[in-house]
Amino acid sequence: MPPVELRIGLIGCGTVGSAFAASFVDRKSSLEQLTGKRLRLARVAVLRPHLRDPRLAPAPLTGDAAALAADPTIDIVVEASGAPNAAEWLRAALDRGAAVVTANKQALARDTTLLAALAARESRLHCEGAVAAAVPIVRALRESLAGEEIHALRGVLNGTTTYVLGRLEQQRPFADAVSDAQREGFAERDPSDDLSGADAAAKLAILCSIAWREPVTLDRVHVRGIDATVSETIAAARENGGRVRLVASAQRNGHLYASVEPQVLDGADPLASGTGAHNVVEVRTALAGTLTWHGAGAGGRSTASALLADTLAAARTLGRARPAAYPAGALR
Ligand SMILES: NC(=O)c1ccc[n+]([C@@H]2O[C@H](COP(=O)([O-])OP(=O)(O)OC[C@H]3O[C@@H](n4cnc5c(N)ncnc54)[C@H](OP(=O)(O)O)[C@@H]3O)[C@@H](O)[C@H]2O)c1
Incomplete structure (x- = not known):
């Protein structure tokens, strides 16, 4: 046949x-x-x-x-x-x-x-x-961790904001950092979905829906993006060896809490490690403990x-x- x-x-x-x-x-x-x-x-x-x-x-x-x-x-x-x-x-x-x-x-x-x-x-x-x-996070949640209880997940899922935050660390003004991102191909001509956190929120809603087997709509994700005011947070974080990243995170402990917001991370935190389009996702599970994936998140x-x-x-x-x-x- x-x-x-x-x-x-x-x-x-x-x-x-x-x-x-x-x-x-x-x-x-x-x-x-x-x-x-x-x-x-x-x-x-x-x-x-x-x-x-x-x-x-x-x-x-x-x-x-x-x-x-x-x-x-x-x-x-x-x-x-x-x-x-x-x-x-x-x-x-x-x-x-x-x-x-x-x-x-x-x-x-x-x-x-x-x-x-x-x-x-x-x-x-x-x-x-x-x-x-x-970065095989969808397949990991759907298949490799199918028998697991997922306690929490968090990640850096938006390359544009990582790139912009990296430029701000080098003390570039916010508007220049965004223009740099556009010129280098890290941002669209209209970067508002990335900077507002909407892009990371959509990715988080998808991961949560798969991880917890319930549809997690966008209105359940608390979202705060980045703007020029984040430069002050970056300066303060740097004094303590920290870095700011737009972190998407969710946990379910009775009820689900999901958010996207700029967070100050310890310099040794795996989520602080990437630059540019590098994405990191960490999943905390009951049996396997904490697992981390990272790699190019766009292109x-x-x-x-x-x-x-x-x-x-x-x-x-x-x-x-x-x-x-x-x-x-x-x-x-
Ligand atoms: N670029 C990345 O790094 C990346 C990474 C992950 C996911 N994605 C996702 O992948 C998707 C595509 O992104 P992209 O960067 O490849 O976009 P893109 O370069 O702008 O390409 C979009 C393509 O879709 C076609 N298109 C747009 N509207 C259409 C319609 N109504 N009917 C039929 N075709 C239509 C366009 O046709 P024309 O050629 O005629 O304009 C073009 O070929 C998006 O959902 C994006 O979020 C992108």
Whole structure:
């Protein structure tokens, strides 16, 4: 019998999506060997297909991401668009039985149905790339620590603020530190999601929902970002050998408390160690004690690595019986 062919639809072909497409093409034969299935990048949706040369595209292009997500011939939807309405596409794909791989933290964290699916460990919804790029914290919480009781987690999950805080440590004025971050590619043209803490809050909501198997919506995360006033805190911290980082933390002791805020950390704290896009995540568990992961938390290639691993996981599980993990109709 010829191997099953799985058709992949990619939504978004920018920094992350194009790195995914290139590495998928490079590694296609080894991915096929690992899954025992034929894998085909069947279609790519972008916002402005008319601006692209179709001969250079990794697959036929479309401007209609919703139609790609709803297409019954697409088995795996890989979403790397950051589009504000991406959650609708992800839900539509899951509802029709497809697997979904996404790097889009805001789409997940702002959508209660998707958070509920994460909390229920829906086996067709994969999102390693949405938190700390290839640092395997989502898989660790979902699989390696599945039998554990998670007491607390905390992390430095936003590279822009780490970069800006590092520049402030060198006594750069706040506005200059933000411009440096933009020039060096550590910040978007509009860095407000990063500086306000909204980006880290979305990642924390995802991790909490998985860790504690309940949808943790963004309104449950207390958020305080950084602004020019943080320079004073940095100066005071430095006198005592401390560093300031935007720390996302959560603990559940009867009830859940989750926050994102600038904190003064001891210089020896693992969360104080990174600079730039370096992310750190620490998880405190009942049996395994405290575990720490760290590595590049952004960038096209690191995020593509997470999307590839998730695509592989999706390809392996597709075709198996779907566990009744969450109430029927919850994804409609
Ligand atoms: N960059 C990183 O380091 C990083 C790391 C982790 C996670 N992420 C997440 O990955 C996602 C993508 O980020 P990125 O940096 O790759 O963004 P990007 O470079 O701006 O690329 C976005 C891509 O999505 C397409 N797109 C936007 N709106 C669309 C729509 N309505 N329909 C179809 N396609 C649409 C764009 O099409 P056009 O090319 O036609 O404009 C572009 O190809 C975001 O959710 C981001 O948060 C990024």
